[in-house]
Amino acid sequence: MNKRKKRKIIIAPKCDYCGQNNESFIITATQHTFCMEQTPGYPATKDCHTDWLNHKDTNVQEEKEKGLQPQKEKQSQEKEKVITSEERAAIVAKLNNYKTEMKQRRFREKRLS
Ligand SMILES: [Zn+2]
Numbered sequence: 001m002n003k004r005k006k007r008k009i010i011i012a013p014k015c016d017y018c019g020q021n022n023e024s025f026i027i028t029a030t031q032h033t034f035c036m037e038q039t040p041g042y043p044a045t046k047d048c049h050t051d052w053l054n055h056k057d058t059n060v061q062e063e064k065e066k067g068l069q070p071q072k073e074k075q076s077q078e079k080e081k082v083i084t085s086e087e088r089a090a091i092v093a094k095l096n097n098y099k100t101e102m103k104q105r106r107f108r109e110k111r112l113s
Contacts, residue, residue, distance in 0.1 A: 017048035017055070 012021040013033040022035040026049055034048035044050075 015048050017052040022046075 010023060012023045013025055013027075014021050015025065015035045016032040017034055020035065022037070024035060024037045024046075025033050026036040027033050028049065032049075032052070034052060035046045036044065036049065037046035038044040
């Protein structure tokens with residue numbers, strides 16, 4: 001009987017932020033349950049509601065940043081591609097020039113000797 005009574009009295013809902021069951025809790029207007037450990041006259045030792053609100057804000061910011069990143073990456077990738085193809089063309093041109101130059105030199109050397 002005693003155990004049953006205790007179980008009924010102790011209400012420890014699951015916190016919507018940290019997932020722990022806490023006897024000290026608050027329920028928000030949006031039916032969210034959060035840990036709230038606070039001694040009257042002292043700052044809260046555990047305030048998952050505030051943490052959750054802060055976490056929500058950072059999540060929104062992260063999502064915004066994530067939304068911008070793919071565009072940035074795409075732009076830089078396209079830029080890099082243009083640069084590499086130009087560089088490749090320049091390198092190939094230089095190599096061809098060098099090869100023809102070497103051939104001409106060898107040809108001239110042969111002619112001279
Ligand atoms: Zn919590």
